[in-house]
Every structure is written in structure tokens, then in C-alpha cells.
Amino acid sequence: MISKEILSIIACPKCKGVLKLINESGLVCEACKVKYPITDGIPELLIEKAQEIDEQTSNDPTASDV
Numbered sequence: 001m002i003s004k005e006i007l008s009i010i011a012c013p014k015c016k017g018v019l020k021l022i023n024e025s026g027l028v029c030e031a032c033k034v035k036y037p038i039t040d041g042i043p044e045l046l047i048e049k050a051q052e053i054d055e056q057t058s059n060d061p062t063a064s065d066v
């Protein structure tokens with residue numbers, strides 16, 4: 001689980017903006033249009049981990065964690 005306290009202290013590594021929790025396995029930066037994975041409850045806020053998201057598909061269950 002990602003708590004709101006954690007959400008309040010983490011930020012997008014690209015723009016330092018607010019991240020939005022979309023589900024238990026992903027955080028989205030709407031400014032950068034990227035999604036960061038959450039692995040075992042730990043957000044991987046690395047630019048290398050950022051996955052581009054297309055337009056309105058932020059809720060898409062794209063479970064392509066290869």
C-alpha cells in the first residue's frame with residue numbers, strides 16, 4: 001500500500017511535479033505523461049523506469065512489466 005503521506009513526499013523525477021496514484025502498481029505524472037511502476041509497494045521513481053502513457057489511457061491495465 002502506498003500511503004498518502006508517501007504520496008505527499010514523492011515527486012516526479014523529471015519535473016518534480018505531483019504524482020497521481022492510479023492503482024496499487026502505478027504512479028502517473030500527468031505533466032510528463034508517464035507512469036512509474038510500483039514494485040512490492042515501493043515506487044520506482046526513476047526516469048529509466050518511466051513508461052509513456054497515451055492520452056487518456058492512464059487507467060489502462062497495461063501489465064507489461066517485462
Ligand SMILES: [Zn+2]
Pocket residue numbers: 012013014015016017029030031032033
Ligand atoms: Zn513529471
